[in-house]
Amino acid sequence: MKRRFNTVVIELTHHLPYTVVSSLIAMVAVWYFGITQMAQHPNGWVPETEWSFHVLHPLHVCISAITTTAVLWHFDRKLFKTLLIGLSSVIPCAISDYIVPFVGGRLLGQPMKLHICLIEHPTLILPFLVIGVVGGFLFGEHVSGKSVFSHGVHVFVSSLAALFYLVSFGCTGWMTDVRLVFPVLMVVVIAVWVPCCVSDIVIPISAINEAHHGRHHPVPRPSV
Numbered sequence: 001m002k003r004r005f006n007t008v009v010i011e012l013t014h015h016l017p018y019t020v021v022s023s024l025i026a027m028v029a030v031w032y033f034g035i036t037q038m039a040q041h042p043n044g045w046v047p048e049t050e051w052s053f054h055v056l057h058p059l060h061v062c063i064s065a066i067t068t069t070a071v072l073w074h075f076d077r078k079l080f081k082t083l084l085i086g087l088s089s090v091i092p093c094a095i096s097d098y099i100v101p102f103v104g105g106r107l108l109g110q111p112m113k114l115h116i117c118l119i120e121h122p123t124l125i126l127p128f129l130v131i132g133v134v135g136g137f138l139f140g141e142h143v144s145g146k147s148v149f150s151h152g153v154h155v156f157v158s159s160l161a162a163l164f165y166l167v168s169f170g171c172t173g174w175m176t177d178v179r180l181v182f183p184v185l186m187v188v189v190i191a192v193w194v195p196c197c198v199s200d201i202v203i204p205i206s207a208i209n210e211a212h213h214g215r216h217h218p219v220p221r222p223s224v
Contacts (some may be wrong), residue, residue: 019193019196030167053165058124058158062129067136098116171184
């Protein structure tokens with residue numbers, strides 16, 4: 001147990017700089033997109049960002065399911081447990097993409113609207129979740145000791161999804177008010193850093209039998 005806890009702490013520390021850099025790049029991209037849309041459609045640009053969010057969130061769900069399922073299946077061949085944990089990866093995605101952004105936006109005084117995709121658009125989310133789990137089982141046959149999927153891609157997609165949620169559902173002030181840029185960055189970093197590491201690292205490590213850690217296999221660690 002202590003070894004797992006230490007591994008989780010080390011991985012969280014290791015991935016924080018990558019999360020910050022990824023969030024900054026995503027903020028620049030979303031800011032440019034938003035400013036362009038404001039100039040072209042001053043009275044109706046938000047639907048464009050909502051569409052982008054509803055593309056990125058299912059993609060994030062799929063990536064997360066692939067990573068979690070593949071790592072766990074490679075190290076611990078228990079079908080039902082791997083299936084259950086792979087499907088549960090949708091929860092960290094929800095926390096990352098709309099729960100933390102909603103709470104963060106409200107704390108910043110923005111008129112946020114809570115939009116729970118899994119409830120409001122289950123037919124959009126669940127197919128990508130199933131595809132991700134199935135893909136994870138397939139990739140799990142060939143995963144290396146570090147991971148089959150780039151954790152960096154996961155973090156970047158999650159950063160974009162969180163930002164597009166903020167912009168789509170009430171938090172647009174940071175695009176024109178420089179005082180909100182750093183607080184919004186902190187919201188995105190928190191939204192991405194902890195849930196993504198939980199999905200890619202904490203869940204697989206916690207689920208894999210202790211015997212596997214002590215014998216032939218290194219602790220799985222997503223590559224960046």
